[in-house]
Amino acid sequence: MTLDDSSLQKFGFIKRETLGSVNIDPLQTGGLLTDPAKKALVEWGDGYSVCDFCGGVLDQIKKPPIYDFIHQVLPEFLGCDEARVTNGARESKFVVMHSLGKAGDWIVLDGLAHYSSYVAAERAGLNIKVVPHSGSPEYSLDPEGYGRAIEEVTKESGKPPALALITYPDGSYGNLPDARKIASVCHEYGVPLLLNGAYAVGRMPVSAKEIGADFIVGSGHKSMSASGPIGVLGVSEAYAPVVFRKSKHSKVKEVELLGCTARGATVMTLIASFPDVVKRVRNWDPEVENARRFSAMLEDMGFIQNGQKPHSHDLMFFEAPRFFEISEKVKNGRYFLYRELKERNIHGIKSGLTKYFKLSTFGLGREKIEFVADAFEEILKKYENV
Numbered sequence: 030m031t032l033d034d035s036s037l038q039k040f041g042f043i044k045r046e047t048l049g050s051v052n053i054d055p056l057q058t059g060g061l062l063t064d065p066a067k068k069a070l071v072e073w074g075d076g077y078s079v080c081d082f083c084g085g086v087l088d089q090i091k092k093p094p095i096y097d098f099i100h101q102v103l104p105e106f107l108g109c110d111e112a113r114v115t116n117g118a119r120e121s122k123f124v125v126m127h128s129l130g131k132a133g134d135w136i137v138l139d140g141l142a143h144y145s146s147y148v149a150a151e152r153a154g155l156n157i158k159v160v161p162h163s164g165s166p167e168y169s170l171d172p173e174g175y176g177r178a179i180e181e182v183t184k185e186s187g188k189p190p191a192l193a194l195i196t197y198p199d200g201s202y203g204n205l206p207d208a209r210k211i212a213s214v215c216h217e218y219g220v221p222l223l224l225n226g227a228y229a230v231g232r233m234p235v236s237a238k239e240i241g242a243d244f245i246v247g248s249g250h251k252s253m254s255a256s257g258p259i260g261v262l263g264v265s266e267a268y269a270p271v272v273f274r275k276s277k278h279s280k281v282k283e284v285e286l287l288g289c290t291a292r293g294a295t296v297m298t299l300i301a302s303f304p305d306v307v308k309r310v311r312n313w314d315p316e317v318e319n320a321r322r323f324s325a326m327l328e329d330m331g332f333i334q335n336g337q338k339p340h341s342h343d344l345m346f347f348e349a350p351r352f353f354e355i356s357e358k359v360k361n362g363r364y365f366l367y368r369e370l371k372e373r374n375i376h377g378i379k380s381g382l383t384k385y386f387k388l389s390t391f392g393l394g395r396e397k398i399e400f401v402a403d404a405f406e407e408i409l410k411k412y413e414n415v
């Protein structure tokens with residue numbers, strides 16, 4: 030390929046086929062833009078658009094009200110002392126890992142940790158000790174496992190881990206571990222705890238202080254209706270001077286943030302959605318009810334929900350033995366479920382999956398939840414004799 034006109038034809042504006050579907054993709058249900066965010070995306074879409082009135086530090090910008098957002102409302106929302114925006118949850122995790130650990134140090138992670146926690150630790154040069162989960166079907170985590178992992182690290186390396194991390198909830202089963210207990214176990218050993226709330230912050234009430242976590246991480250494009258990539262990071266007073274230390278070369282710039290993070294539409298869509306996000310977090314209980322209703326409807330049809338039961342999050346993992354049987358018998362069977370759902374304008378179960386899949390009911394409301402459950406039932410009926 031070259032840069033001639035015919036090679037360039039496929040670029041330029043591209044329509045998005047899945048726009049307007051009923052979306053049950055866990056990655057996407059909490060990241061759909063609110064109307065104010067859609068407007069902000071256009072208004073602030075130009076590169077470096079927020080820098081019009083910047084005196085050198087992003088979080089000090091008064092107009093637009095980035096300062097008020099980052100220093101006044103965000104810490105309260107996260108239940109922490111100091112907050113910043115980053116370029117994603119993974120960047121937030123890396124910032125903490127890199128400032129607390131030296132290459133060769135250890136970190137303790139839960140057995141359901143996201144791959145980006147591993148990669149962030151790897152990039153920071155940290156060794157990883159995993160706290161095992163109980164396995165199928167509950168995949169639960171014993172808080173005491175953190176004590177054992179910390180003791181093992183201390184015995185093997187001569188000092189405690191630099192940090193422990195808990196995924197709250199995890200991105201596979203939507204389990205909410207006993208984070209408060211985990212924080213207290215870690216603190217008994219003097220180990221700080223990072224709460225990875227990529228699937229919590231912006232969906233459900235969560236507070237670093239109530240849990241006792243030293244750090245809290247969220248993802249704007251996953252759970253705060255921001256176009257992103259953008260993340261949030263909350264830090265306790267005790268660690269803020271370390272994590273947000275300034276450069277000796279550029280006196281006002283924070284080293285771990287590489288001087289500046291979200292510098293345009295990403296932060297402005299986050300801010301535009303924030304009032305709605307605060308409201309929806311207050312309205313979390315009906316989301317849990319909807320998830321439970323959906324889970325019950327699917328279990329009545331013979332699907333098996335794995336992870337915590339009753340479930341307390343919109344992200345759910347299902348085992349679908351009957352869909353798997355069908356997929357083994359029909360032509361091009363691996364893709365039959367994807368095709369059937371697509372025909373019904375439902376998007377979000379990974380193409381090719383039938384035996385196990387995860388989905389999210391966040392923001393769907395009762396009507397769409399019933400529509401999706403009915404679709405599953407219709408598909409089962411359609412292949413009844415296969």
Ligand SMILES: *Cc1c(COP(=O)(O)O)cnc(C)c1O
Pocket residue numbers: 116117118119120142143145146196198199200225227228247248249250251259260
């Ligand atoms: C999606 C996800 C992330 C990554 O979030 P980014 O903001 O895209 O970096 C991290 N952890 C968990 C548990 C996730 O589900």
